[in-house]
Amino acid sequence: MSKALDGVRILDFTHVQSGPTCTQLLGWFGADVIKVERAGEGDATRGQLRDIPDVDSLYFTMLNHNKRSITLDTKNPKGKAVLETLIKECDVLVENFAPGALDRMGFTWERIQELNPRMIVASVKGFGPGPYEDCKVYENVAQCAGGAASTTGFDDGPPLVTGAQIGDSGTGLHLALGIVAALYQRNTTGRGQKVMAAMQDAVINLCRVKLRDQQRLDRTQVLKEYPQYPDSEFGQAVPRAGNASGGGQPGWILKCKGWETDPNSYIYFITQAPVWGAICKVIGQEDWITDPLYATPAARLPHLKSIFERIEQWTMTKTKFEAMDILNKFDIPCGPILSMKEIADEPSLRATGTIVEVDHPKRGKYLTVGNPIKLSDSETEVTRSPLLGEHTDEVLGQLGYSPKDIADLRAEKVI
Numbered sequence: 201m202s203k204a205l206d207g208v209r210i211l212d213f214t215h216v217q218s219g220p221t222c223t224q225l226l227g228w229f230g231a232d233v234i235k236v237e238r239a240g241e242g243d244a245t246r247g248q249l250r251d252i253p254d255v256d257s258l259y260f261t262m263l264n265h266n267k268r269s270i271t272l273d274t275k276n277p278k279g280k281a282v283l284e285t286l287i288k289e290c291d292v293l294v295e296n297f298a299p300g301a302l303d304r305m306g307f308t309w310e311r312i313q314e315l316n317p318r319m320i321v322a323s324v325k326g327f328g329p330g331p332y333e334d335c336k337v338y339e340n341v342a343q344c345a346g347g348a349a350s351t352t353g354f355d356d357g358p359p360l361v362t363g364a365q366i367g368d369s370g371t372g373l374h375l376a377l378g379i380v381a382a383l384y385q386r387n388t389t390g391r392g393q394k395v396m397a398a399m400q401d402a403v404i405n406l407c408r409v410k411l412r413d414q415q416r417l418d419r420t421q422v423l424k425e426y427p428q429y430p431d432s433e434f435g436q437a438v439p440r441a442g443n444a445s446g447g448g449q450p451g452w453i454l455k456c457k458g459w460e461t462d463p464n465s466y467i468y469f470i471t472q473a474p475v476w477g478a479i480c481k482v483i484g485q486e487d488w489i490t491d492p493l494y495a496t497p498a499a500r501l502p503h504l505k506s507i508f509e510r511i512e513q514w515t516m517t518k519t520k521f522e523a524m525d526i527l528n529k530f531d532i533p534c535g536p537i538l539s540m541k542e543i544a545d546e547p548s549l550r551a552t553g554t555i556v557e558v559d560h561p562k563r564g565k566y567l568t569v570g571n572p573i574k575l576s577d578s579e580t581e582v583t584r585s586p587l588l589g590e591h592t593d594e595v596l597g598q599l600g601y602s603p604k605d606i607a608d609l610r611a612e613k614v615i
């Protein structure tokens with residue numbers, strides 16, 4: 201079967217998480233991804249959070265599937281010459297160095313355009329133009345500067361970061377879309393272009409509903425679906441909403457049977473208006489169907505807390521999976537709080553290729569997250585991450601370097 205991005209060559213100059221998630225996606229769609237790393241050390245994540253001595257970490261392996269790895273000292277003149285050849289041969293250069301690093305290496309946008317006017321240069325940076333544009337940025341910095349931390353957590357606690365890597369992987373996704381759009385536009389213009397995704401911008405985009413709420417708050421001084429309503433005062437800025445739903449249907453996380461010993465024995469429960477009658481019947485509170493204090497969404501808003509306490513009396517009599525089965529029969533939207541262990545063991549996620557077992561020559565078998573985007577005509581096969589420099593000879597050979605040239609470059613520590 202052909203792949204969506206067959207024939208597209210990616211010069212992958214990325215490291216850590218944000219850039220590698222982007223190029224991994226492109227690899228899953230069939231692009232030939234050539235990852236350029238420094239000889240000896242490679243991507244810093246190869247050695248970070250190791251669970252097996254001297255073996256590429258899961259951090260690295262899980263972000264670098266479907267790629268080839270070459271080592272190259274791109275600050276050495278001979279290494280620069282190899283990079284120039286790669287730039288001429290590839291369609292897209294993806295990088296997430298600290299601001300200015302590519303320019304300092306001598307590969308400005310102008311120079312890259314001279315070498316290959318069709319080249320798309322895609323970058324992740326922490327911030328776009330402005331006061332912080334020169335700053336180095338990691339995941340949680342982006343979560344904080346992008347509005348996620350100030351709106352996550354409980355009202356009486358500090359700002360919180362989330363485990364979902366919205367700053368890194370979230371930005372990688374945004375960048376991948378920008379690259380595919382630029383490749384599409386190149387079909388008509390014949391030209392490359394710069395694609396830039398700032399981590400702060402990506403997080404702000406993912407926090408769009410909180411900017412919605414800021415403007416609602418500015419106008420009305422109240423957010424009635426937030427847990428602060430009606431007992432506490434609202435301040436100037438959108439407060440942390442605990443587990444309240446971000447949409448128009450109130451929701452909360454409720455305890456289920458076994459919560460005393462299992463930290464994940466909880467369910468997310470949404471009191472969607474069209475199934476209010478069914479909810480009342482399931483929990484044995486039929487009088488709420490007609491009681492004017494409960495019968496309409498607006499009437500329920502001032503006492504959502506006590507409503508959820510009552511529903512929780514019912515959920516606590518069921519495991520999260522029993523509750524799911526019963527509630528789904530009535531189309532009541534809800535979701536179990538799944539632990540990573542439960543996700544790893546879930547057969548349906550294995551069947552769809554969302555969780556994949558991969559074999560690695562040094563680490564053996566491990567689990568990874570496969571391609572979350574399914575294309576019916578471009579099936580994803582997840583292949584293991586490359587060892588450092590595993591494909592240096594193969595790639596240089598394809599670029600026209602002879603075995604002797606390659607041996608000389610190796611002797612001079614350029615590769």
Ligand code: COA
Pocket residue numbers: 215216217218219236237238239272273274275296297298299300301302304305324325326335336337338339368
């Ligand atoms: N050969 C020679 N030099 C190389 C090289 C190679 N193959 N690959 C990288 N380098 C050099 C770079 O040119 C740079 O040199 P310089 O500082 O002298 O210009 C140097 O290695 C380090 O690059 P840098 O990006 O500064 O790495 P860092 O480890 O200091 O910082 C980040 C890491 C992630 C903080 C930084 O890259 C960053 O802010 N990136 C943008 C935002 C981002 O993607 N953050 C999320 C990461 S998940």
